[in-house]
Amino acid sequence: MNVNLIDQSRKLSxxxxxxxxxxxxxxxxxxxxxxMEAAEPELDKGTKFSDGENFYLIKPDITSQILTKLxxxxxxxxxxxxxxxxxxxxxxxxxxxxxVGGNSRFMIVEILNxxxxxxxxxxxxxxxxxxxxxxxxxxxxxxxxxxxxxVFNALHHRSFDLIDEVELxxxxxxEIWQLFNYRGQNPEYDRLNSILRTVDDERIFADFGTVRxxxxxxxxxxxxxxxxxxxxxxxxxxxxxxxxxxxxFAFHLTNLLEIYSDNGKEDRRxxxxxxxxxxxxxxxxxxxxxxxxVDQCK
Amino acid sequence: MQIVLPRGRMLDDSLELLRQAVPNxxxxxxxKLVQENGEHDLLLAKPADVPVYLEEGAEVGITGRDVxxxxxxDVFIPISLPFGQCRLSVGRxxxxxxxxxxxDGYRIATEYPKVAERxxxxxxxxxxxxxxxxxxxxxxxxxxxxxxVDIVQTGNTLAANGLEEASIIMExxxxxxxxxxxxxxxxxxxxxxxxxxxxxxxxEPEKIRR
Numbered sequence: 001m002n003v004n005l006i007d008q009s010r011k012l013s014x015x016x017x018x019x020x021x022x023x024x025x026x027x028x029x030x031x032x033x034x035x036m037e038a039a040e041p042e043l044d045k046g047t048k049f050s051d052g053e054n055f056y057l058i059k060p061d062i063t064s065q066i067l068t069k070l071x072x073x074x075x076x077x078x079x080x081x082x083x084x085x086x087x088x089x090x091x092x093x094x095x096x097x098x099x100v101g102g103n104s105r106f107m108i109v110e111i112l113n114x115x116x117x118x119x120x121x122x123x124x125x126x127x128x129x130x131x132x133x134x135x136x137x138x139x140x141x142x143x144x145x146x147x148x149x150x151v152f153n154a155l156h157h158r159s160f161d162l163i164d165e166v167e168l169x170x171x172x173x174x175e176i177w178q179l180f181n182y183r184g185q186n187p188e189y190d191r192l193n194s195i196l197r198t199v200d201d202e203r204i205f206a207d208f209g210t211v212r213x214x215x216x217x218x219x220x221x222x223x224x225x226x227x228x229x230x231x232x233x234x235x236x237x238x239x240x241x242x243x244x245x246x247x248x249f250a251f252h253l254t255n256l257l258e259i260y261s262d263n264g265k266e267d268r269r270x271x272x273x274x275x276x277x278x279x280x281x282x283x284x285x286x287x288x289x290x291x292x293x294v295d296q297c298k
Numbered sequence: 299m300q301i302v303l304p305r306g307r308m309l310d311d312s313l314e315l316l317r318q319a320v321p322n323x324x325x326x327x328x329x330k331l332v333q334e335n336g337e338h339d340l341l342l343a344k345p346a347d348v349p350v351y352l353e354e355g356a357e358v359g360i361t362g363r364d365v366x367x368x369x370x371x372d373v374f375i376p377i378s379l380p381f382g383q384c385r386l387s388v389g390r391x392x393x394x395x396x397x398x399x400x401x402d403g404y405r406i407a408t409e410y411p412k413v414a415e416r417x418x419x420x421x422x423x424x425x426x427x428x429x430x431x432x433x434x435x436x437x438x439x440x441x442x443x444x445x446x447v448d449i450v451q452t453g454n455t456l457a458a459n460g461l462e463e464a465s466i467i468m469e470x471x472x473x474x475x476x477x478x479x480x481x482x483x484x485x486x487x488x489x490x491x492x493x494x495x496x497x498x499x500x501x502e503p504e505k506i507r508r
Contacts (some may be wrong), residue, residue: 003386010449075478130482157375157376158374158375158376158476158481159374159375159376159377160376160377160496161376161377161378162494179360183482187472207482209481224476225479225482226485227479229355229479230353230354230355230356230357230479231353231354231372231478231479232478232479232481233356
C-alpha cells in the first residue's frame with residue numbers, strides 16, 4: 001500500500017464497498033473496532049508496543065478482538081474491514097465475517113453462500129472453496145492419540161517426511177494417505193456431505209488436506225482460492241465462543257485485488273456547477289440516491 | 299511452472315536433483331537468473347528469498363531449513379532433501395569463552411533475527427539483535443557486535459576470522475517447498491515432481507551430493 005497509495009486505496013475501497021453491500025444484503029452488520037487494545041492473551045497477531053508501563057497491541061487479529069467484545073448467549077452477524085498488522089508496520093487488509101450463536105450447519109451454509117455472492121459481485125467467477133475437517137482427522141487418529149499431533153503437523157505442511165516418521169500399521173497409513181489426498185464433492189462424512197448438497201455449487205469441494213493453522217477452529221475449516229492467484233483469497237472455519245457455535249472467515253484483500261477488475265465505469269450524473277440551481281439539483285439527485293459529479297467551472 | 303532454486307552453496311545439488319527427477323529439463327550452465335525451459339521456468343534466487351517467491355505464486359522451490367525456520371512461510375514442505383547440510387550456531391571471539399546462556403547484554407549480529415531472538419529467550423538471556431545481510435563474521439571483528447548467529451559448515455570461515463563455535467542452535471539441510479494453492483490447482487503436475495524427487499532420493503541417494 002505504500003506505492004501508488006491513492007490508486008490502491010481507490011481499488012480497495014471499491015472492493016470493500018461491494019463486499020459491504022453484499023453482506024448487508026445477507027443481514028450482517030458492520031462492526032467498527034479500536035485500532036489499539038491492551039495486550040491480552042486472547043488477542044492474536046497485531047504489533048506490540050509499550051509506553052513504559054503497559055503493553056498494547058495495534059491492529060490485532062480481528063476475530064480474537066471481536067470475541068472480547070461479545071456477550072454470552074446472544075446471536076451476532078457481523079462483518080468488518082481492517083488492516084491486521086504482522087508484528088511490524090506492514091499488514092494484510094482483511095474483510096471478514098463472523099456469525100456467532102446460530103445453528104452450526106445453518107451458519108456455515110449461509111456463510112458459504114455469502115462468499116459465493118460476494119465474489120460474484122466483484123466479477124470473480126473462477127474460484128474454489130475447499131473445506132477440510134478437523135473432526136475427520138480426530139476420528140481417524142482416535143485409537144492412536146499419541147501420534148495425533150504429528151499427523152496434524154504433517155497435514156499442515158503436507159509433509160511426507162513427518163507421515164513417514166509416524167509408526168503405524170500399513171492399513172492405517174493407507175487410510176491416512178487416502179484421506180490426505182481426498183478432494184471431491186461426495187465425502188464419506190455425512191455432515192460435510194449434507195452441507196455440500198445444500199450449498200449446491202460446483203466450486204465448493206471437500207478437501208481433507210485443507211488444514212488451517214489458527215488454534216481456535218473446531219471442525220470445518222475452509223480456504224478460498226483462485227487458479228489465477230498463487231495465494232489464498234481467504235479462509236475461515238468453525239469455532240466456539242463460550243457455549244455458542246460460531247463460524248467466520250476473512251478475505252485477504254491484497255490477494256483479491258490481484259484479480260479484481262474495476263472497470264472504472266460509473267453511472268454518474270454530470271452537472272455543470274455554474275449556478276446555485278445546479279447545486280440544488282445535485283442535492284435533490286443525491287437525496288434520491290443518484291450519484292452526481294458537479295463540474296467545477298473555471 | 300516456476301521452480302525457484304537457491305543461489306550459492308545449494309545450487310549445484312539442486313540442479314543435479316532436478317536433472318534426474320524432471321524429464322526433459324534442460325539446464326544451462328550460465329547461471330542466468332531466469333531460465334525458460336519448456337513447461338518449466340527456473341528462477342535462481344537468494345535462499346532467504348525463495349519462500350517469498352513461493353508465497354507469491356511460484357509453484358516449487360528449494361531452500362534451507364534454517365531459512366524456513368526464520369521466515370515461517372505459509373507453504374507446504376513435502377520432503378527433506380539430502381544436501382545442504384549445515385548448522386545454525388552461535389559464534390564468539392576465540393578469546394571470549396562466555397557461553398550463550400551468560401551472554402546477557404551482548405550484541406548479536408545475524409541474518410536470522412527471529413531464530414536468534416527465540417534461542418536466547420529460551421536460555422533466559424537478554425541480548426540485543428543486530429540484523430546484518432551477509433559477512434556476519436565481520437561484525438564481531440569490527441566491534442559492532444559481541445557474538446554472532448550464523449550458518450556453519452566446517453567452522454573454517456569462523457576460524458579464519460578469529461571466531462569459534464559456541465553452541466549449535468539447529469541442524470539444517472535443504473527442503474522442497476510447494477505453493478499451497480498450486481498443490482490444489484496443479485495437483486497432478488505437482489505430485490509428479492514431488493514423487494519423482496522422492497524416488498530419486500530413495501533409489502539413488504548417492505547420486506545427489508551431500
